[in-house]
Amino acid sequence: MVVMKMKFPFQKRVKLAQGLWFLSWCATVAGAITFTLGCILKTELRRRAEVMDNSDVHVVPNTLMIVGLASLGINIFASKICQDALDAERFPRWKNMLKPYFAVSCFFTVLMLLAVIMSCAMKGSLESSLKVGLKNGIRFYKDTDTPGRCFQKQNIDRLQMEFQCCGNNDFRDWFEVQWISNRYLDFSSKEVKDRIKSNVDGRYLLDGVPFSCCNPSSPRPCIQYQLTNNSAHFNYEYQTEELNLYLRGCREALVSYFMGLMNTIGAGVLSVFLLQGSVLVSLRFLQTAMEAVAGNENTEIETEGYLLEKSVKDTVMEFIEPVMQFFLFKNQVGEGSSEAQADP
Amino acid sequence: MALMLVKFDMKKRVKLAQTIWFLYWFAVMAGVLVFSMGLFFKIELRKRSELMDNNESHLLPNVLILMGLIACGVNAFGGKVCYDSLDPSKFIKWKPMLKPFLMFCVGFNGLLFVTALLCFVMRIPLQFTLAEGLKNGMRFYKDTDTPGRCYMKRTLDLMQMEFRCCGNDHYRDWFEIQWVSNRYLDFSAKEVKDRIGSNVDGQYLMDGVPFSCCNPSSPRPCIQGQMTNNTAHYSYDHYTEELNVWKRGCREAMVSYYGGLMNTIGALVLLVTMLEIAVTIGLQYINSSLSSLVNPEDPESESEGWILEKTVGETFTDIMANMKAMSKGGKVEEEAEAGVATVS
Numbered sequence: 001m002v003v004m005k006m007k008f009p010f011q012k013r014v015k016l017a018q019g020l021w022f023l024s025w026c027a028t029v030a031g032a033i034t035f036t037l038g039c040i041l042k043t044e045l046r047r048r049a050e051v052m053d054n055s056d057v058h059v060v061p062n063t064l065m066i067v068g069l070a071s072l073g074i075n076i077f078a079s080k081i082c083q084d085a086l087d088a089e090r091f092p093r094w095k096n097m098l099k100p101y102f103a104v105s106c107f108f109t110v111l112m113l114l115a116v117i118m119s120c121a122m123k124g125s126l127e128s129s130l131k132v133g134l135k136n137g138i139r140f141y142k143d144t145d146t147p148g149r150c151f152q153k154q155n156i157d158r159l160q161m162e163f164q165c166c167g168n169n170d171f172r173d174w175f176e177v178q179w180i181s182n183r184y185l186d187f188s189s190k191e192v193k194d195r196i197k198s199n200v201d202g203r204y205l206l207d208g209v210p211f212s213c214c215n216p217s218s219p220r221p222c223i224q225y226q227l228t229n230n231s232a233h234f235n236y237e238y239q240t241e242e243l244n245l246y247l248r249g250c251r252e253a254l255v256s257y258f259m260g261l262m263n264t265i266g267a268g269v270l271s272v273f274l275l276q277g278s279v280l281v282s283l284r285f286l287q288t289a290m291e292a293v294a295g296n297e298n299t300e301i302e303t304e305g306y307l308l309e310k311s312v313k314d315t316v317m318e319f320i321e322p323v324m325q326f327f328l329f330k331n332q333v334g335e336g337s338s339e340a341q342a343d344p
Numbered sequence: 345m346a347l348m349l350v351k352f353d354m355k356k357r358v359k360l361a362q363t364i365w366f367l368y369w370f371a372v373m374a375g376v377l378v379f380s381m382g383l384f385f386k387i388e389l390r391k392r393s394e395l396m397d398n399n400e401s402h403l404l405p406n407v408l409i410l411m412g413l414i415a416c417g418v419n420a421f422g423g424k425v426c427y428d429s430l431d432p433s434k435f436i437k438w439k440p441m442l443k444p445f446l447m448f449c450v451g452f453n454g455l456l457f458v459t460a461l462l463c464f465v466m467r468i469p470l471q472f473t474l475a476e477g478l479k480n481g482m483r484f485y486k487d488t489d490t491p492g493r494c495y496m497k498r499t500l501d502l503m504q505m506e507f508r509c510c511g512n513d514h515y516r517d518w519f520e521i522q523w524v525s526n527r528y529l530d531f532s533a534k535e536v537k538d539r540i541g542s543n544v545d546g547q548y549l550m551d552g553v554p555f556s557c558c559n560p561s562s563p564r565p566c567i568q569g570q571m572t573n574n575t576a577h578y579s580y581d582h583y584t585e586e587l588n589v590w591k592r593g594c595r596e597a598m599v600s601y602y603g604g605l606m607n608t609i610g611a612l613v614l615l616v617t618m619l620e621i622a623v624t625i626g627l628q629y630i631n632s633s634l635s636s637l638v639n640p641e642d643p644e645s646e647s648e649g650w651i652l653e654k655t656v657g658e659t660f661t662d663i664m665a666n667m668k669a670m671s672k673g674g675k676v677e678e679e680a681e682a683g684v685a686t687v688s
Contacts, residue, residue: 144563157560161505184564186578211566214555216501219488220528222555234530 003308008289010300016289017082020282024079027279028072030272034112035068037265044261048254050155053132056125060262063115064269070108071276077101078283085286092294098287105280112273119262119269126258130251134168141210142181157212163257165250166213171227173249178203179210209245218243281307346650352633354644360633361429364626368423371623372416374616379412381609388605392598394499396477404466408609411459415620418452421445422627429630442631449624456617463610467603474598478512485554486525501556507601509594510557515571517593522547523554553589562587625651 008016042061049055081098084090137156143149160166167173185192185204196202207228214222223244226232285305292303308315352360386405393400425442428434485500487493504510511517529536529548540546551572558566567588570576633649652659 150563153563154560161560180565181563184578189578211555211558211568212560216498216505216556219494219497219525221524224555234528234533 002306005306008305009302017085020082024075027275028075031068031071034272038064051133051137053129057122060119067112074105109276116266116270119266127255141179160212163253164246165248165253166246169249171209171245174209175207213245215246347652350649352647352649361426365426367623368419371419375412375415382408395481396473400473453620460610460613463606471599485523504556507597508590509592509597510590513593515553515589518553519551557589
């Protein structure tokens with residue numbers, strides 16, 4: 001039983017070929033755009049690589065770049081085929097290449113859809129990667145003299161100012177970490193000695209945050225130190241103070257930024273997927289319609305085009321059978337030889 | 345003797361028309377570019393108009409926008425004329441308009457050149473406006489409760505963070521003004537009363553700067569308060585400390601930013617002017633070559649093209665003679681009227 005049979009008179013074939021040629025050039029441009037979007041996403045992820053623990057999320061831009069390049073090739077090929085399609089002499093030379101071509105194109109089109117699904121599904125992995133990365137960033141903030149970590153302070157400061165956030169979950173994360181380097185602490189002073197003794201690890205903890213947490217929209221000059229001590233500042237109550245520091249945590253800010261970027265890119269790639277799919281379907285119809293013309297003297301006869309010669313199940317079996325036979329044959333040979341070995 | 349005479353046969357005329365048509369489309373895009381540059385510059389000025397006392401001159405961006413729009417229109421019209429010049433029947437309807445159009449183009453090119461010069465010259469008034477505006481802006485930093493000035497603090501903070509600068513000329517400018525609002529000063533405290541008593545105007549002056557002056561590249565947490573007191577901070581010497589706060593003044597930073605922008609725009613407008621001159625000369629050649637056919641009936645005959653029909657000197661004397669004739673003609677009419685008046 002044929003899937004989606006359609007009649008194609010000569011004029012309709014011509015129109016199909018012309019429409020397909022235009023559509024395949026649009027799809028080529030769309031493929032280039034997909035590649036560009038993949039590059040943009042990868043660049044953005046790399047810029048913030050210092051606050052990410054693992055690079056699992058990089059699979060999305062990598063897939064997009066591969067699919068973009070592949071779709072460029074597929075669509076250029078498709079436009080060449082449909083240019084030759086109306087010429088009955090030049091069309092037969094494509095005959096042998098078309099079956100593997102369709103297999104490869106379907107694979108990459110499905111990969112495109114997978115990339116879109118992944119871009120929405122990667123949220124959890126991104127969040128956990130950022131959680132660990134930001135925690136380390138805050139811990140190594142003070143190590144401006146340790147090679148390999150000396151730019152951590154600068155990166156975290158710039159990150160907090162750019163994304164308007166403070167700390168991992170909120171600004172209180174800074175209270176649990178020593179973020180002032182020992183080089184700038186006067187160990188002979190009483191205050192420093194008290195603070196260091198007040199906790200098990202001997203760290204200099206204080207209820208203060210770095211300057212990059214300050215919110216410029218606050219009507220008063222920034223209060224960075226003694227944040228939980230209401231009497232240290234005139235007319236200040238930390239429970240109700242909202243504008244002094246950024247209240248949002250950096251993990252939430254970064255996750256929402258990257259998810260917004262990936263969702264937008266995903267929506268664009270979805271429309272490219274639909275375009276690519278329609279190109280492949282039209283090409284299949286054109287191919288089957290032209291195959292029926294082959295061998296006929298009158299090239300202007302009406303022919304039938306279809307998507308699949310047999311039903312979906314039969315076509316799938318047709319593809320899988322050679323693969324199954326290959327494995328079965330191997331098994332049989334293996335069994336035969338083991339039997340031969342078993343009875344001497 | 346004509347200026348820059350060139351012989352044209354049919355093929356050469358066709359090639360000239362095609363090249364100039366292509367160049368006209370480039371020129372349309374150049375017009376769009378000039379328009380968008382004017383728009384961009386206008387937006388940049390408006391973004392920071394608070395820092396310039398709302399006093400800045402919008403002359404340059406308005407002129408650029410106008411020139412861009414006119415350039416688009418003129419070049420689109422020129423392109424249409426070029427396209428029609430290959431068809432003698434269509435060219436006939438454009439012929440009478442061409443001479444005034446070319447004169448208008450010459451005038452427009454002169455105006456474009458003046459605009460380019462304006463870009464380079466307007467830097468100087470902008471410098472003065474910026475200096476005044478920044479000085480006043482810093483004075484109103486603390487007035488976050490005064491309507492009309494309540495966003496000055498945020499604007500200044502964001503500007504200092506973005507341009508990596510502090511104060512007008514350097515960070516010590518902040519020591520000379522009160523930048524902490526009175527609402528957050530405890531007037532019953534001794535320290536506040538001392539500071540207010542220490543100067544004539546009764547201002548709360550301190551040797552501290554806002555947090556937006558802090559440099560994230562500094563290895564130690566930012567020192568904002570008591571900056572000139574070496575003993576207030578461990579291992580600190582304010583004479584040699586370089587990385588703590590931004591060393592550059594904001595006037596210098598803004599002037600170099602806007603100056604660079606205006607230089608770039610001026611250079612681009614000069615390039616657009618040269619393109620416009622080229623297409624105007626090309627159109628003049630097309631016009632003159634089509635009007636000087638050896639055999640007017642045969643469109644494929646040879647012809648000559650020139651920039652000016654006579655030499656520069658002769659053209660100039662011709663123009664002066666025409667103007668004298670026009671004014672004389674007016675005089676003769678006046679005398680005739682007077683004669684009629686005296687007779688009757």
